[in-house]
Amino acid sequence: MHLAISLDIAATDGQAGLDFRRIAGFVRKAEAAGVDMVVVSDTAANGARSTSPFEATTLLAALATLTERIGLVAGASTLAHQPYNLARRFASLDIISHGRIGWNATMVQDPRQAANFSRPEGFSEGDFRRRAEEFIGIVQGLWRGWDADALLFDKSGGRFHDPQKMHLLDHKGEFFSVRGPLNVARSPQGTPVLVMSGLSEADLDFATRVADVVLLDEQPSAGVAGDDLKRRALAAGRKPETLKVFVT
Numbered sequence: 225m226h227l228a229i230s231l232d233i234a235a236t237d238g239q240a241g242l243d244f245r246r247i248a249g250f251v252r253k254a255e256a257a258g259v260d261m262v263v264v265s266d267t268a269a270n271g272a273r274s275t276s277p278f279e280a281t282t283l284l285a286a287l288a289t290l291t292e293r294i295g296l297v298a299g300a301s302t303l304a305h306q307p308y309n310l311a312r313r314f315a316s317l318d319i320i321s322h323g324r325i326g327w328n329a330t331m332v333q334d335p336r337q338a339a340n341f342s343r344p345e346g347f348s349e350g351d352f353r354r355r356a357e358e359f360i361g362i363v364q365g366l367w368r369g370w371d372a373d374a375l376l377f378d379k380s381g382g383r384f385h386d387p388q389k390m391h392l393l394d395h396k397g398e399f400f401s402v403r404g405p406l407n408v409a410r411s412p413q414g415t416p417v418l419v420m421s422g423l424s425e426a427d428l429d430f431a432t433r434v435a436d437v438v439l440l441d442e443q444p445s446a447g448v449a450g451d452d453l454k455r456r457a458l459a460a461g462r463k464p465e466t467l468k469v470f471v472t
Contacts (some may be wrong), residue, residue: 229254230263247283248290260470261295262287263328263419263439281313288321297326297419302355303338307362308402314416315367315408323413326437329360332422355399357430360418362402364434365393367415369405419470432456437468 251262266280280298287296296317300310310327318325331353338346347355369391393404420431421439431438432453440449454464 229259229261230265244278244283244286247278248287251287251291251294251296255291255294259294261297261326261437263297263421264299265328266299266301281317284317284325285320288317288324291324293324295324295326295417296321297328297417299328299330299421301334301337302329302359303333303343304341307359307400308366308404308406311363311366312406312408314363315406315411318411318413318416319408323411325411326417326419327363328419328421328439329356330422331356331420331424331427331431353426358397358399360434362393362395362397362400364415364418365395366402366404366406367410369393370409372410372414428453428456429460432462432467433460435467437470440469440471 254262264280264283280300284296284298298314298317300314314325314327333346333349333352335346338344346352371390390405393402395402395404417436418434419437419439420427420435421441423431423438438453450469453467453469457464457467
């Protein structure tokens, strides 16, 4: 079992929670203590307030310059972003951090957030789940749109990339239409890590097919839930060890 810390830096004395130095110090201490990754929330899930005083991916960019080993994961809602821009942002961060970035894709719909993005009525449970699954599939497809050796930077030959190693996504689905590819190459770790959280029973099969990491909230049930996730991953044709289970 691996250890992840959810970044919760609520102000206790006025503006103290907005002090980036406090946040950076917390993350550096976590890194020194051997914590695998820090997860920064960027959504008020279930009506709760956000657990970070900054936009999550902006905060990750700053933290990447002050750390060396710890994984840096940011939440980014499928309601608040478009797949292409989100994929581009995380791919860029992964290069900046030398391959330490992850996207926490929660399957929990936040009604307050939906109201801020022209969806005051939100989505039905089924529509939200199908839309989120389509969104995640697009992002992963865009991340894989360039082969590792696709960029040539061949000035003498006038070739920036090998067209045979660039793959258009050309996605046309129920909720999104995205051509691709990204204008960001592959990162040192291939793609950012896909972390999934807020999973209901209906989400488990999808998560175990596509996620690199699943976050579990409660230690007492983690062993049982972890075993179940590994079995589902095996049933989906994956090697169970390729799915990591973290407890926050």
